[in-house]
Amino acid sequence: MKLSTRGEYGLRAMFDLAMRQGEGPIPLKDIAERQAISGHYLEQLIAGLRKAGLVKSVRGAQGGYMLGRSPEEITVGDIVRVLEGPIGPTECVSEDDAAYCDRSETCIARRVWARVRDSIVEVMDSITLKDMCAEAEKIAQESKGNMYYI
Amino acid sequence: MKLSTRGEYGLRAMFDLAMRQGEGPIPLKDIAERQAISGHYLEQLIAGLRKAGLVKSVRGAQGGYMLGRSPEEITVGDIVRVLEGPIGPTECVSEDDAAYCDRSETCIARRVWARVRDSIVEVMDSITLKDMCAEAEKIAQESKGNMYYI
DNA sequence: AATAATACCGAGTAAATCACTAGGAATTAA
DNA sequence: TTAATTCCTAGTGATTTACTCGGTATTATT
Numbered sequence: 615m616k617l618s619t620r621g622e623y624g625l626r627a628m629f630d631l632a633m634r635q636g637e638g639p640i641p642l643k644d645i646a647e648r649q650a651i652s653g654h655y656l657e658q659l660i661a662g663l664r665k666a667g668l669v670k671s672v673r674g675a676q677g678g679y680m681l682g683r684s685p686e687e688i689t690v691g692d693i694v695r696v697l698e699g700p701i702g703p704t705e706c707v708s709e710d711d712a713a714y715c716d717r718s719e720t721c722i723a724r725r726v727w728a729r730v731r732d733s734i735v736e737v738m739d740s741i742t743l744k745d746m747c748a749e750a751e752k753i754a755q756e757s758k759g760n761m762y763y764i
Numbered sequence: 765m766k767l768s769t770r771g772e773y774g775l776r777a778m779f780d781l782a783m784r785q786g787e788g789p790i791p792l793k794d795i796a797e798r799q800a801i802s803g804h805y806l807e808q809l810i811a812g813l814r815k816a817g818l819v820k821s822v823r824g825a826q827g828g829y830m831l832g833r834s835p836e837e838i839t840v841g842d843i844v845r846v847l848e849g850p851i852g853p854t855e856c857v858s859e860d861d862a863a864y865c866d867r868s869e870t871c872i873a874r875r876v877w878a879r880v881r882d883s884i885v886e887v888m889d890s891i892t893l894k895d896m897c898a899e900a901e902k903i904a905q906e907s908k909g910n911m912y913y914i
Numbered sequence: 915a916a917t918a919a920t921a922c923c924g925a926g927t928a929a930a931t932c933a934c935t936a937g938g939a940a941t942t943a944a
Numbered sequence: 945t946t947a948a949t950t951c952c953t954a955g956t957g958a959t960t961t962a963c964t965c966g967g968t969a970t971t972a973t974t
Contacts, residue, residue, distance in 0.1 A: 615767050615844070615884070617853050617877075619962065625873045641920065655963055661922075674971025675919040690876055694765070703767050720903055722896045723775045726840055727767075729891070733883040734765075741879070746872045753870055769933065791949065805934055811951075824942025825948040 620697040623651045624659050628693050631669065632685045632743040633750065639671070639678030659697060666696040685747060691738035701738065702731040709735070770847040773801045774809050778843050781819065782835045782893040783900065789821070789828030809847060816846040835897060841888035851888065852881040859885070 626649045634640050642660065646653040660679060663669045667682045681688065695701060695709075702708035706715050707727045718724060776799045784790050792810060796803040810829060813819045817832045831838065845851060845859075855863035857877045868874060 615765070615771070615848050615851060615853070616855070616858075617765050618960090621765070622854055622873070622877075625876065629873060639920095643920085652963060654965080657922080658963090664922095671921060672971090673921045673969075675917095676972055677920050677970080679921090698765050701765060703765070704772050705766070708766075720907070722900050722903075723772070723779060725899065726775065726891055726896065727772075730884060730887050733887045734880060737880050737883045741876055746876065749875065750872050753872075757870070768931085789949095793949085802934060804936080807951080808934090814951095821950060822942090823940080823950045825946090826943050827941080827949050829950090 615703065617694070617698055620659055621694050623649065623656060624663065624693050624697040625690060627651070627656060627660065628663070628668065628681070628688065628743060629746050629750075631679060631681050632688075632747050635681055635685060639676070639680055641678040645679070662696050663693070666692075668692060668696060681743070685743035688743045689739050690741045691735060694738055701735055703727045703734075707731045765853065767844070767848055770809055771844050773799065773806060774813065774843050774847040775840060777801070777806060777810065778813070778818065778831070778838065778893060779896050779900075781829060781831050782838075782897050785831055785835060789826070789830055791828040795829070812846050813843070816842075818842060818846060831893070835893035838893045839889050840891045841885060844888055851885055853877050853884075857881045 627645050630645050630649055631640060642656060643653055645651075646656045649656075660669060664671055664679075664682075668688060669679045670682050671677065671679050691701065700709035702712070704724075704727045705713035706718060706721070706724050707730075709731070712718075715721065715724075777795050780795050780799055781790060792806060793803055795801075796806045799806075810819060814821055814829075814832075818838060819829050820832050821827065821829050841851065850859035852858035852862070854874075854877045856865050856868060856871070856874050857880075859881070862868075865871065865874075
């Protein structure tokens with residue numbers, strides 16, 4: 615019942631971009647170093663995010679990546695869906711392509727998994743990158759401005 | 765972000781036992797057939813559940829399995845933890861052995877995952893086998909007693 | 915015009931995990 | 945004694961994971 619590193623790294627990378635919004639394109643190398651992620655691997659993840667419109671890229675020297683839309687319009691759920699696929703603890707209640715199963719209609723276990731899925735979706739879709747930035751700001755103030763963790 | 769078949773099959777098997785409580789030991793073969801699970805594979809899952817005290821066994825001919833305690837004292841969370849390990853979308857917020865990470869203290873992503881974990885735990889720990897049996901009963905009545913799905 | 919910094923792309927891979935299968939030993943009711 | 949059952953250990957093919965490697969294309973800077 616774990617995410618893969620794709621979702622983990624992906625959220626960290628997107629948050630990294632969100633915290634640097636307005637600073638122009640951020641090179642992937644910088645993100646990878648700050649977040650301690652393999653550059654080549656992050657490239658693959660960010661390719662998916664770009665295709666989904668969650669990030670924009672600028673090619674060439676001084677290029678890099680930026681958020682594809684404003685931080686309040688990007689949720690954790692958006693990111694997780696791109697990198698991990700449709701949300702759901704089992705195939706039979708997976709958001710998009712819920713797998714067919716004979717017993718679907720009346721399967722009690724399935725109803726349980728659907729409730730689990732709903733609670734995950736509820737949380738993931740309610741948290742935006744802006745919310746995360748605000749929380750970072752709050753913590754920074756509490757600990758006297760030292761935002762070493764970003 | 766999916767359970768493995770261990771958790772899926774495990775819940776179905778436990779629900780199967782719950783629905784047959786009081787009927788004496790239920791042979792594994794019967795459960796496996798009803799739930800369309802490989803017998804040998806289910807054996808392995810149920811071995812874990814037995815060691816955790818969630819099921820009791822009776823050996824020999826006419827033997828089988830029964831719930832280890834009453835259905836209202838067994839939650840979905842209990843079963844999932846035995847078969848899938850501690851709950852949590854990432855290692856860094858895993859219930860028991862949350863993996864150490866430098867940035868743990870102030871990591872904003874980690875706080876997000878912790879909220880996801882809490883919402884999963886909240887649902888899984890609030891649903892008991894008794895609840896599931898009650899729901900099955902309700903559906904059976906709605907569809908005029910035909911409990912073909914169990 | 916040359917260089918260096920970057921994004922973009924596709925293939926390959928070692929290790930781990932998954933979902934079983936196989937084959938038997940031990941136990942017990944009939 | 946037999947048949948039905950639980951209990952146990954080991955093996956295994958397929959898939960997934962978390963990368964690495966080696967380039968090509970693009971563009972700002974010099």
